[in-house]
Amino acid sequence: MTFLTLPPQDRSPQWIAQLTAVWEASVRATHHFLDEAAIQAIAPEVPQALRQVPYLTVAVTEAGAPAGFLGVAGHTLEMLFLAPEHLGTGLGAQLFHRGMxxxxxxxxxxxEQNQRALDFYLRRSYKVHHRTPTDQQGRPYPLLYLTLSCY
Known part of the structure; x- marks a missing residue:
């Protein structure tokens, strides 16, 4: 696996399309609380988020396909998604370590409904500091906000 950090100017339409496909496959495999209509409603927002996130690291297979990606703005994790075949392989931890x-x-x-992701972050010393009943766009998906705990 190779890791590429892509500055915004290097995020070609091809990269954005490939990463959007990884996002969709990952969401379908892990976000069971989203129905088809919700996935279709959120999907158009993903390419813009991928273009705009300041720090974007992509894990690329030997065949040249993206296996996962991580995006950070400032000191906030904005996105971490893996192709379903890479879930549970340690790739998420590798990407997270690079981002950290x-x-x-x-x-x-x-x-809140993504227990697998929540457990991943809790194992890395993050703690929930507050909850909202909706996502940032006002959709009915509660969010948990975590901060790194040094204790």
Whole structure:
């Protein structure tokens, strides 16, 4: 696996399309609380988020396909998605470690219903500091806001 950090100017339409496909496959495999209509409603927002996030690291297979990606703005994790075949392989931890080393991830927002992701962050010493009943766009998906706990 190769890791590429892509500055915004290097995020070609091809990269954005490939990463959007990884996002969709990952969401379908892990976000069981979203129905088809919700996925279709959220999907158009993903390419813009991928273009705008300041720090974007992509894990690329030997065949040249993206296996997962992590995006950070400031010290906040904005996105971490893996292709379903890479879930549970340690790739998420590798991406997270790279993001932490480069950006010091102090804050994370995670869907409350995404227990797998929540457990991943809790194992890394993050603690929930507050909850909202909706996501940032006002959709009915509660969010948990986590901060790094040093104790």
């Amino acid at each position: 080393a480069d950006c010091y991830i102090a804050q994370i927002t995670v869907n």
